Structures are given as structure tokens and as C-alpha cells.
Amino acid sequence: MVKRLYDIASLFKEYILFAIFVIVSIVLLSLNDSAQIRTIRSITLVSVGSLQNALGFIPNYFDLRRENRTLRELNLSLTDEVSRLREARLENIHLRQLLSLKDRTRYSYIAANIVGKNLQMLRNTITLDVGEKEGVRINMPIVSESGLVGKITATSSGYSIGQILLNRELRVSAKVQRSRVDGIIRWEGGRWLILQNVVKTMDVQPGDLVITSEYSSIFPEGIPIGVVNSTKQPPGALFQSIELSPGVDFSRLEEVFVVSTSPDTSRAAVEKKVK
Amino acid sequence: MRQVFGYILLSFILVLLQTTIVRYLAIESVAPDIILVWIVYLALREGQATAIVAGFSLGLAVDLLSGNDGMLGLSALTNTVAGFTAGFFHNENKMLQILGGFQFPLVVIAVSLVRNILYFLIYLQGAEIDWLAGMVTYGLPAAIYTSALALLPMFVFARKIRSQL
Numbered sequence: 001m002v003k004r005l006y007d008i009a010s011l012f013k014e015y016i017l018f019a020i021f022v023i024v025s026i027v028l029l030s031l032n033d034s035a036q037i038r039t040i041r042s043i044t045l046v047s048v049g050s051l052q053n054a055l056g057f058i059p060n061y062f063d064l065r066r067e068n069r070t071l072r073e074l075n076l077s078l079t080d081e082v083s084r085l086r087e088a089r090l091e092n093i094h095l096r097q098l099l100s101l102k103d104r105t106r107y108s109y110i111a112a113n114i115v116g117k118n119l120q121m122l123r124n125t126i127t128l129d130v131g132e133k134e135g136v137r138i139n140m141p142i143v144s145e146s147g148l149v150g151k152i153t154a155t156s157s158g159y160s161i162g163q164i165l166l167n168r169e170l171r172v173s174a175k176v177q178r179s180r181v182d183g184i185i186r187w188e189g190g191r192w193l194i195l196q197n198v199v200k201t202m203d204v205q206p207g208d209l210v211i212t213s214e215y216s217s218i219f220p221e222g223i224p225i226g227v228v229n230s231t232k233q234p235p236g237a238l239f240q241s242i243e244l245s246p247g248v249d250f251s252r253l254e255e256v257f258v259v260s261t262s263p264d265t266s267r268a269a270v271e272k273k274v275k
Numbered sequence: 276m277r278q279v280f281g282y283i284l285l286s287f288i289l290v291l292l293q294t295t296i297v298r299y300l301a302i303e304s305v306a307p308d309i310i311l312v313w314i315v316y317l318a319l320r321e322g323q324a325t326a327i328v329a330g331f332s333l334g335l336a337v338d339l340l341s342g343n344d345g346m347l348g349l350s351a352l353t354n355t356v357a358g359f360t361a362g363f364f365h366n367e368n369k370m371l372q373i374l375g376g377f378q379f380p381l382v383v384i385a386v387s388l389v390r391n392i393l394y395f396l397i398y399l400q401g402a403e404i405d406w407l408a409g410m411v412t413y414g415l416p417a418a419i420y421t422s423a424l425a426l427l428p429m430f431v432f433a434r435k436i437r438s439q440l
Contacts, residue, residue, distance in 0.1 A: 014323040014362060021331040021355040028338075028348030041347075044339040052295050116294040116340070119306040120350065121391070121413045122398065123341050127294065161340070166304060168402065169346075188404045189412050191303065251301065 042156040045127070049159030052115040053129050067252070074145065107220060109143075109257040110134050115159070122168045122189055124250075126150070130258060131158045139218050141259040147224035147247030148172065148212060149256050160258070165193060165225070166250055173216040174225055179203040182213055185225055185244070192243040193226055200240050204231050210244055220259060282317070286329065289313050290336050305416045307424040310337065311390065314354060315361045315383050316428065319373055323362020330358030349397060357390040371439075375432030383425040387418035 009016060116127030130136050132155050142149040142162045150164040163170045165187060172185040174195060181202040183195040198204060208228040214221040226244035234241055289309050297306050310333050318326030334354030338347045364382045366373065373379060391414030395406040 014327065014359070017324055017327045018355065018359045021327060022352060025331070025334075025348040025352035025355060028335075028351060029346070032347050041339050044336065048291065048294070048336075048340060051291050117298040118294050118337070118340050119298060119301050119304060120337060120341055121394065121417060122409065123346060124304065125341050127340065168398075188402065189409060250304075251298075 041154055045154060045156040045159050045161065049115060049127055052127055108260045110136060110260055112256050112258055114254055114256060124164050124166045126162050126164055128160045128162060131156050131160050133157050135260055136160045136258050140261055141219045142256050143223055143259055144248050144253060144256050149248055151218060152258060164250060165246055172219060173213045174210050175213040176204050177209040177211050192229055193246055195242040195244055198240045198242055199238060200233050204228060204240060204242055206230055286333055290333065294340060305413060305420060307420040309424060311357060311387055311421055312383055312425045314358050315386055318358055318361030319365055320370060322365045323359060326358030326362045327355055330354035353390045353394045356393055357386050360389050361386045371432060371436055375429060375436045379429045380422040380425040384418050384422035387421050391418055
């Protein structure tokens, strides 16, 4: 009897293996965020991350020259902007004192190199060479000099994984800087980001800068996201169809900053209470 | 046994390459999948069972490196199906001819399409874009790009066959 079963099993071993792995995969899909899975993810991230870091010596020669020129130009314009911002800041402090307004929270930035990019159809992520040791925590925003990059979704002691804006799972609360119109940023594939939930009567024009809004409990207010590329008014729909060109060039992104934020617990508590 | 360790080591190196070097080959966020080429190679060389195990393990590694996006198991599932599908093209007597001929990139594109259709059917559940749009924008270009990459090992095997003649 046992031998017969063994014979049948060896005859159909491929099908049995296939069935087992399909079942395990489906179980994994349903148990996604358990403590054990987090531990396994952390171990994988440490081992693969350190090797990715070791491979970081391979430079992208094609981009270095262009990047150097861009950085020089950027440096020049930033120097000019810094001096103007200093003036504006002094004026701002003075006016805030006059109005007795609460000062906005200041954030510190953790510099990080991208040691891995996982371009997995619509699930694009980046691996950073900073982790819990440097103070990186889940949900911290990632930015570059060009604007918002994404947020941290997994951490280990020395490495972390970030979801970028070009990831279908990421949503960002945003607003149009000029007209203060609110919406939600998401990506559904392709070259452009989408600004959703903007009713047709709202004023949004091509060329408008879109920034993070104060409604997000993850992203600080005012980080540039992108520029409106086109607006459409689909017949019969309540909302506009707005496409944005992201401020960050994700194909050339090499260095980023993790914004060290701590969650606003009192705000979260109030919001939870209302829900 | 030595060969098994060799395969494991090479699989690990390919996961590293996929997440470090391959990004430089990406065109409009579409990158070739060297892991899939490796799974098809294993299927043609070693058979269906090996390809299923490799597909699941490598898919799981990719999932673990995708962060906490609620989709752990998706690549494991789709790459297991890829290994299973590729295994049907295994023919011990014609192995080198398949690997060194145009059958190899053709198998890669067929398996890649099957895997990508399944991937988008699951991943785009409840999304505003349907799976067909996902396939046209990403699935199909990625399958073509991946099969183009499969030409490299094909030429290596074609050379090997010629030297044996």
C-alpha cells in the first residue's frame, strides 16, 4: 500500500510540488504582516542589503558627467535661493512673533544611498543603506533635492526598503500650491502620477506645482511632488482627470534623505477618537 | 550535490544582479527579468520539479525584497507557475538544441506572458486600471525585453553546440 502510494507520488511529483508551493504562496498572501514574516523579511534585508551595498562600487559612468553638470547648476541656483530664504525666514519669524503663531515642527534628515532598486512591475521599491541603527523607522518619508520620493515600508538594523511614488500601493495627500486645491496622489502605471478626487469646478491648470498637504500624518507639509501636466474633464464624471509629471527622476536617483519624523500622537489620538 | 550548491549560489547572485545592475537596463520602468530567464533555463536543463522549486524560492526572495506592500507570496506564486509552465518544454534528448536555438527565447516569452497575465490578474484586483492595460503597458514589453535578454545564453549554447560538432 505504502509502496503504491510512493509510486503514485513519484509519478506525479511535479504536480504535488506545484500544488504545495501554490498553497504556500496563497497562505503567505493571506498572512502578510505577521511577526514571523517581519523577522524573515528583516533577515533577508540584512543579508541581501549588505551584498547590494558591496556591489555599489559599480558606478553608472553614463550619468556621472551629466549629474555633475546638473549639480553645479543646482548649486548656483540654490545659493541664490538660500540667501533669499534667509531674508524670508527672518521676516517670517518677526511676523509669527507678532501674531503669536506656533512654530512648525522641524525635521532632521538622514542621508542614504540607494543600494538596490526592485523594478517589479508596478511594485517599485528601493533599498537604502540606512536602517534602525541610524534612526530610520517604518512610514518615515523619503525625499531628494527634487521633491518627494516615497516612504519607508520595512527596516532592519542597517538597511531599509522604501516604496517610491511609482508604486501602486502608495497614496499621498497633496494640494495644488497655487490654488490650494486638495487631492490624493497615486500611480497607476505609465509615466505620469495622478491627482485624484478633485471636483470639476476646482481650479487646476497645467504647470501648477503639487505639494504634500497638511492632512497627511506621514508626510510633512510642503514637499514638492510634481507639476501638473494635463487636466481633463471626462463627461459624466464628478472629478477631473489630472496627470502630473513627478519632480524626481526615479531612473537616475542615487542618493536620498529619510525625513526623521516622529508621529504626532496627540493628533492621531484625536483622529482615532472621532472615527 | 556540488551542482545543487552551484545552482543555489548562482540563484543568489542573480537576485543581487536583478536588484542592483538590471536597473541600468530599464526603459521607462520596464526592466528585463534575469530571474525568469534562469527559471526557464533550469526547467529546460533539469526539468519541471527543479524549476518549480527555483521559481518558488526566487519569487519569495523578490517578495521579501519588495518591502511590506501586502503582496508577499505574489511573485512566489507567479514564478512557481512560470517554473511549472516552462517544465513542459523540457526534453532531455534535445536539451542543448533547445537552449542553443531560438526555442529558448520563444519559451522565455511564452512563460513570461503566462506569468505576467497571472501577476496582473491578482495584483490589479480592485485597481482602476484593468489587467489588460497593465499587460499592454508592462507585461508585454517586459516579456519581450526578457526574451531579448535570453538571446545571450542562447548564443553561448549555440557556440557550444558548434564546438561539439
